Amino acid sequence: MSQHRPTGPNGRSGGVPALPDLPEATVARLPEYLRALHHIAETGNDTISSEGLAAAAGVNSAKLRKDLSHLGSYGTRGVGYDVALLIDQIEFTLGLTQRRAVALVGVGNLGHALAGYAGFASRGFRIAALFDADQARVGEPINGLDVRHISELATVAAAESIAIGVIATPAAAAQDVADALVAAGVTSILNFAPCVLSVPEGVDVRKVDLAIELQILSFHEHRKSALTSLPGGLAEEAVGT
Structure with missing residues (x-):
């Protein structure tokens, strides 16, 4: 399915391009393609074959070609894919054309490490606010931001246009934090706490459990x-x- 700009009553294109309806498995692989493409671009290559990109992303080339066909990108026979164009297509599809503001809740060992991770900025995200329920941590500076008390979440989320909430609290506190994020209007949550969250319909949750990965x-x-x-x-x- 190719991307297009919907036309208005006067026939002119306007608004934002329509997003393709992608399989979840394809969405999960797009960030891997994007990471590989940025590395390829940094090496000075303007084009890349499907085989080369597939190898760099760790998938087979047939799967990659099918995934990219959903974006309307088929490459050129004998030439491959235009690296810059494909980066633009994937970044648009993933909503990375704007830097999304992120709130991180829980600044213990894991949260502290996440708050200082420089990779978020280069991937299209901005850690806009840090929160904790521990008064002893409130005011602590981490990577240019002062930790705020969780009671300020709703006010700060509105002021900073928070798009995504990251939960790095103990499991016992995670559901209350999720409820607070949802009440503040946040509809996308990345959960590092080792528990399952209950959220309303329309709220997307991704779970990262390092212990489960180690168990696998x-x-x-x-x-x-x-x-x-x-x-x-x-x-x-x-x-x-």
């Missing part, structure tokens, strides 16, 4: 150990299949 890796390590402990190890198993 532990499964793979356990499986590899089990396979290599069999008589003949992996080699014998492969012969028997």
Whole structure:
């Protein structure tokens, strides 16, 4: 599906371009393509083949071509994709043409590290406010911002046009923080707390649980150990299949 600007009654294009209706799996891969494209651009390459971009993003080329076709980008046979144009298309689709303001709630060890992460700015985001419920942390300067008390969330969210809330609190406090973010008009939440949040329809939540990721890796390590402990190890198993 190609992007286009909707036309008004006079036939002229206007407003913002229509967004393609993308599969969730495609949306999840677009940031990987964007990261790879920025690296390719930094090396001075103006074009990239689908095979080259797929390898840089860690996917197969057929999947990449299908994903990018949703954006109306098909590349040029024998030439590949225009790197700058594809960056523009993906950034528009991901809504990165404006720097989105982010509120971070919880400035413990993880929150403190997130607040100081320089990569957010280069990816289209601005940490606009830091919050904590601990009065002892209120006023603490972190990366150019003073920590505010959570009671100020609604006022600051409106003043800073907060688009996304990041929760880095203990699990016991996360639901109350999510409720406060929703009440303040925030409809996108990134949750680092190890719990499931209950939010109203229309509020999007992404969960990052580092312990779960480690547990999944532990499964793979356990499986590899089990396979290599069999008589003949992996080699014998492969012969028997």
